[in-house]
Amino acid sequence: xxxxxxxxxxxxxxxxxxxxxxxxxxxxxxxxxxxxxxxxxxxxxxxxxxxxxxxxxxxxxxxxxxxxxxxxxxxxxxxxxxxxxxxxxxxxxxxxxxxxxxxxxxxxxxxxxxxxxxxxxxxxxxxxxxxxxxxxxxxxxxxxxxxxxxxxxxxxxxxxxxxxxxxxxxxxxxxxxxxxxxxxxxxxxxxxxxxxxxxxxxxxxxxxxxxxxxxxxxxxxxxxxxxxxxxxxxxxxxxxxxxxxxxxxxxxxxxxxxxxxxxxxxxxxxxxxxxxxxxxxxxxxxxxxxxxxxxxxxxxxxxxxxxxxxxxxxx
Ligand SMILES: C[S@@+](CC[C@H](N)C(=O)[O-])C[C@H]1O[C@@H](n2cnc3c(N)ncnc32)[C@H](O)[C@@H]1O
Numbered sequence: 623x624x625x626x627x628x629x630x631x632x633x634x635x636x637x638x639x640x641x642x643x644x645x646x647x648x649x650x651x652x653x654x655x656x657x658x659x660x661x662x663x664x665x666x667x668x669x670x671x672x673x674x675x676x677x678x679x680x681x682x683x684x685x686x687x688x689x690x691x692x693x694x695x696x697x698x699x700x701x702x703x704x705x706x707x708x709x710x711x712x713x714x715x716x717x718x719x720x721x722x723x724x725x726x727x728x729x730x731x732x733x734x735x736x737x738x739x740x741x742x743x744x745x746x747x748x749x750x751x752x753x754x755x756x757x758x759x760x761x762x763x764x765x766x767x768x769x770x771x772x773x774x775x776x777x778x779x780x781x782x783x784x785x786x787x788x789x790x791x792x793x794x795x796x797x798x799x800x801x802x803x804x805x806x807x808x809x810x811x812x813x814x815x816x817x818x819x820x821x822x823x824x825x826x827x828x829x830x831x832x833x834x835x836x837x838x839x840x841x842x843x844x845x846x847x848x849x850x851x852x853x854x855x856x857x858x859x860x861x862x863x864x865x866x867x868x869x870x871x872x873x874x875x876x877x878x879x880x881x882x883x884x885x886x887x888x889x890x891x892x893x894x895x896x897x898x899x900x901x902x903x904x905x906x907x908x909x910x911x912x913x914x915x916x917x918x919x920x921x922x923x924x925x926x927x928x929x930x931x932x933x934x935x936x937x
Contacts, residue, residue, distance in 0.1 A: 626829065627800055627803055627828065630800065630827050630828060630869055630873075631800055631801075632865075633827070633862070633865035633866050633868070633869045634800075634825075634827075634862065634865075634866065637652055637653070640652050640653070641694055641751075641753045641756055642753045642754075642755055642756065643725075643755060643756075644725035644729075644755045644758075644759065645695075645725045645728045645729060645732075645759055646694075646695035646697075646711075646715065646756075646759065647715045647716075647720070647721065647728070649694065649695060650708075650711055650712045650714075650715040650716070651712070651715060651716050653708075653855065654708070654709075654712035654716065656855040656856045656857075656858060657855055657856050657918040657919055658708055658854070658855045659708060659853055659854070659855065659918075660796060660797065660823065660852050660853065660854040660855070660888060661697050661698065661701050661707075661708050661796065662701070662707050662708050662709075663852045663853060664698075664701075664796055664823055664852060664890075665701045665702070666910060667847075667852075667890060667908060667910055668698070668701075668702060668794065668821065669702065670907065670908050670909065670910075671792075671819070671821055671892065671907065671908070672686055672688070672702065672743075672744050672745050672792065673744055674902070674907050675791060675792055675819055676744040676745070678898075679791075685743075685744060685745055685746045686744055686745040686746070686791045686792060687745065687746055687748065687789045687790050687791050687792075688702075688745045688746070688747050688748070688790070688791070688792045688793075688794050689747075689748050689749075689750060689787050689790040689792070689793045689794070689810070689818070690747050690748070690749045690750065690766075690794050690795070691750050691751075691793060691794070691795040691798050691802060691806065691807075691810070692750070692751055692795055692796075692797065692798025692801060692802060693747070693749030693750060693751050693756070693757065693760060693766065693769075694749075694751060694753065694756045694760075695756050695759050695760055695765075696747065696749055696756075696759070696760030696763070696765030696766050697711075697796075698747065698794060698796060699743075699747035699749070699760065699765040699766055700736070700765050702743045702745060702747070703736075703739075703741045703742065703743035703745075703747075703765070704736060704739040704740075704741065704742070704743075705739060705742065706739070714735075729759060729762050729763060732759075732763040733762065733763045733764055735763075736763055736764050736765060737764060745791075745792070746767040746768075747760075747765065747766050747767060747768075748766060748767060748768035748769065748770065748786060748787060748790070749761075749766045749768070749769050749770070750769075750770045750772060750774075750787070750810075751769075751770075751771065752771065752772065752773035753771070754771045757769040757770070757771050758771075768786045768787075769786075770783045770786055770787060774802070774805065774806040774809045774810070775802060775803060775805050775806055778809065779809060779810075779813050783813075784813045787810070787813065787814065788814070788815055789816075790814055790816075790818045791816075791818055791819070792818050792819045792820070792821060793807075793810060793818050793819070793820045793821070794821045794822075795821070795822045795823070796822075796823040796888075797823065797825075797854070797888075799822055799824040799825070799828050799830065799833070800824075800825060800827075800828045803832065804832040804833045804835070804836045807820075807833055807836050807837065808836050811836065811837065811839075811840045817840055817841055817842065817895065819842075819892065819893065819894050819898075820833075820837055820842060820844075820891075820892070820893040821890070821891075821892050821893075822890070822891045822892075823852060823888040823889070823890055824888055824889055824891060825854065825886060825887070825888050826851065826870060826875050826880070826881070826887050826888065826889055827866060827869045827870050827873060827875065829873070830844075830846075830889075830891050833891075834891075834893070837893045841895060841896075842893035842894060842895065843893065843894060843895070843896045843899045844891055844892070844893040845891070845892055845893075845894075845899060845903065845904040846889055846890065846891050846904075847889065847890040847891075847892070847904055847905070847908065848905075849905065849910075850910065851880060851887040851888065851889050852887060852888045852889070852890065853885040853886070853887055854885065854886040854887060854888050855885065855886055856884060856885055856886075856918055856919065856920075856921050856922075857884060857885075857886065857921070857922050859922075860922055860933050863884070863922040863924075863933060864933060866881060866886065867881060867882060867924065877924075882923060882924040883921065883923055884918075884921025884922045884923045885918070885921065892904050
C-alpha cells in the first residue's frame with residue numbers, strides 16, 4: 623500500500639517546504655494563490671459532525687477532544703473555533719507589514735489575534751504532525767491545546783504521546799491521507815482507550831479501503847457522503863492537472879465534470895459505531911447540498927474537440 627500511495631503522490635505537486643516553516647505565512651501565500659478552499663467548504667460539515675457527537679455525550683462532559691492528524695499550523699482548529707476563513711487569513715499574512723516581521727513577532731501577534739475572538743467551538747484540538755515547527759506554532763498561538771510531533775509511518779507513539787491523545791473523541795484529518803497510510807491509523811486506534819469517531823476528507827485519487835479495514839477491526843462502520851465532493855484547490859500547472867486525471871482514470875474514478883473542471887476534489891468518509899450509523903445514517907446527519915460555490919482564478923479544464931482531448935485555461 624505504501625508503494626501505491628507513493629505512486630499516486632508523484633502525480634501531485636509537492637509543497638513540502640511550506641509545512642516546516644516556523645509560521646504559516648508561506649503556507650497561506652502558496653496555497654492561497656491556488657484558491658485553497660477546502661477548509662472553508664469543510665467547516666460547516668465538520669461543525670455539524672462535531673455538534674452531533676457533542677450532543678451524544680452528557681452535558682457535564684465539557685468540550686470534545688479532537689485529534690487532528692496532519693494538523694499543520696492548526697487550520698482546522700482555527701476554522702472551528704473562530705469566525706475566520708481561509709481568505710481572511712490569506713489576506714492577513716500577505717500584507718506587506720506582516721511579511722516584514724520575524725517569526726517570533728508574528729507568533730506573538732497571532733496569539734493576540736486569536737485570543738481576541740470568542741471561541742464558538744465545541745471542541746479542543748490536539749494536533750499530530752511530523753512537522754515540529756507547525757505544531758509548535760499551533761500550540762504557541764493557542765489554536766492547539768495539545769501537540770504530538772511524530773511520523774507514525776515510521777515511529778511509534780511514546781508513553782507521553784499516548785497520555786496526550788488518551789481522551790480523544792474524534793480523529794479528524796483534512797488533506798493528510800496519502801501523506802499518511804493506514805499504518806498511522808492502526809497505531810492510533812491501538813493506543814486509544816475509547817473508540818473515537820473518525821472523520822476524513824480524502825482526495826479522490828487515494829484509496830480509503832485500507833483505512834476502512836483497520837477501523838472496522840476496531841468496531842467502526844464507515845460511510846462515504848455520496849451526495850457531493852469538496853473542491854480542494856486549483857491545479858498548480860497543466861502537468862499536475864494531466865497527471866491527476868490519468869491517475870484517477872487508472873484507479874477507475876471518472877474525473878469528468880469534477881477534476882476535469884480544474885479543481886482537485888476530496889470526499890468525506892465518516893466512521894462511527896454500528897448502532898450510531900443505524901440510528902442516524904451520515905446523509906441524515908448532514909444538511910449540505912452542493913459544495914462547489916467558491917469562485918476561483920483561471921482553471922485548467924479538459925475539453926474534447928474532434929475526438930481529441932485538449933487542456934485549456936478557463937478564466
Ligand atoms: C497538505 S497538509 C494538510 C494540512 C491541513 N490539515 C489542511 O487541511 O490544510 C499535510 C500535513 O501532513 C503533514 N504530514 C506529512 N507526512 C506526515 C506523517 N507521516 N505524519 C504526520 N503528519 C504528516 C505535513 O507536515 C502537513 O502539515
